[in-house]
Amino acid sequence: MPKLVRDRTLPALCPFCRAEILRPGEVEGGEWYDFAAGSCTCGAIFAHDPTARNGGAVFLQALLMVSGGDMDRAMELAEGVDYDVGYVQKYNVELHRLEPNSFGTLYFVRLRALGGD
Numbered sequence: 264m265p266k267l268v269r270d271r272t273l274p275a276l277c278p279f280c281r282a283e284i285l286r287p288g289e290v291e292g293g294e295w296y297d298f299a300a301g302s303c304t305c306g307a308i309f310a311h312d313p314t315a316r317n318g319g320a321v322f323l324q325a326l327l328m329v330s331g332g333d334m335d336r337a338m339e340l341a342e343g344v345d346y347d348v349g350y351v352q353k354y355n356v357e358l359h360r361l362e363p364n365s366f367g368t369l370y371f372v373r374l375r376a377l378g379g380d
């Protein structure tokens with residue numbers, strides 16, 4: 264008899280457009296970018312905090328990436344005005360799935376200008 268394994272994991276989805284995202288990877292071009300990151304087809308940028316302890320730094324990286332690497336510009340942007348943020352918790356980078364016992368967090372930033380209206 265086949266053994267039924269209940270899969271308690273979920274796919275990692277973009278909080279803005281609900282599309283399944285690609286696994287975050289190493290970011291080229293900048294000593295600022297310490298964390299694995301990626302982008303969604305809707306224009307959102309996400310960065311991965313594997314420990315749930317680096318939150319601020321990971322979020323800042325995503326914000327900097329969405330600003331094209333321009334720190335001055337990143338600092339001028341205002342949440343809820345220029346960009347929106349989203350979080351995906353319990354992310355397991357090895358599975359590239361959401362898994363109840365995992366601590367990873369994906370921080371998403373999307374510029375409003377890219378999102379239309």
Ligand SMILES: [Zn+2]
Nearest residue numbers: 277280303305
């Ligand atoms: Zn998206």
